[in-house]
Amino acid sequence: MKLPLSKFVWFDGKYVLTEKANVPITTHAIHYGTSIFEGIRAYWNGKNLFVFRLDEHVKRFRRSGQFYNISLNFSDSEITEAIKGICKKNKMKKSCYIRPFYFIGDYGINLHVTEKAPTHVVIFTFPFGDLFDKNGISAGVVSWRKFSDQSTPPQAKMGGNYLNSIIATQEAKRNGFDEAILLDHNGNVSEAPGENIFIVRDGKIISPPISSSALEGITRDAIIKIAKDLDLEVEEREIARSELLISDEIFLTGTAAEITPIISMDGQRIGNGKPGNVTKKMMQEYTDIVMNKNDGYSHWVTAVY
Structure with a gap:
């Protein structure tokens, strides 16, 4: 491209x-x-x-x-x-x-x-506009695992690290999915090739911990802070692969992806097959903030002109 x-x-x-x-x-x-x-x-x-x-x-x-x-x-x-x-x-x-x-x-x-x-x-x-369809994408767990601190630092945004992301994406595309989900070395959910992942269960927002080889994403951090400011319950903990399939909502976060809903996981519909209410709330809040339409977060944006 x-x-x-x-x-x-x-x-x-x-x-x-x-x-x-x-x-x-x-x-x-x-x-x-x-x-x-x-x-x-x-x-x-x-x-x-x-x-x-x-x-x-x-x-x-x-x-x-x-x-x-x-x-x-x-x-x-x-x-x-x-x-x-x-x-x-x-x-x-x-x-x-x-x-x-x-x-x-x-x-x-x-x-x-x-x-x-x-x-x-x-x-x-x-x-640059939307990386993914904001109406929702499909994702699938791939066989390749996310590398860990046992081999190379996951918190370093190094060019070489992203070969792991490339091979995961290739497998996901071959399997007919829009995006890949990688597990960590223990078999728990880690992240997508270029995005962090969140699930929603019973109104609670959950994301894998850094110990699951998840990047300390800046957008991930923003969503956690926004959710807490909205008095939503947020938890960082290990997520089993099977838990993805019983989630009420799933969404990805990242600079390029922004907030992207996952409406199908491993071929199974998530929720009603549409972006959920929590996801849509996060998307709207995020859009207002980056457009400098929320004074409470004006310190997060820097004017160029």
Whole structure:
């Protein structure tokens, strides 16, 4: 899928034309997946462009590299300004996706990565709408398991980590599902390839814990806080695979997916086969917040213009 990329990208502190942002074939990240990335959304509400939870994204951006001693050689404030700046430079006045990433450059075939390894930072953006059908999607549990802290840190948003997501997605698509659900090494529900998962049972919102190899998702965190503010009961605990099939509602959360209802799991209808009331409430609250229509959460959005 070719992206409608912006005219300019931010590359190591400078704005350059997208076609000029090239790297050599000896780039370490191409060979070994030594890249760190974030996915960030910005929303145009007709008056301004608002970046959702920018500070949290920038903090996680740096933290992911620290797991592997990969240096981000710009300050948090420089990255923050660059993210806003790439939107301004491209005169972006529609809702968009922003992808900052940094990676090890020309480092040969050396696997001993240290803080001194050469790194590059790039930020690009493109217009973006719905990733999934907001009326609901199908999902199925795949045979591949989510990797755990026993092998590599699940909390690091590393390029190489997402090969696990790719092979899970391929299996789900072959099985006729829109999205995959991965189990952890103990056979409990972990997450989707690029999203966290929530189930609803008897009005209670439940999500797998971090110990189930679930990413500490920024949208996941937002939904937990929103639900608690609405006096809804929220629980983080292990979820057995069989519990998916008896859930009243299931939904996914993520920067790209936003809030996406799952209306069919492993070929079985969930609830009445439509987005449930709790899910729809979360979707509406989330939309109002990212569009800066809820003053109680205005600290979660950053104006670009």
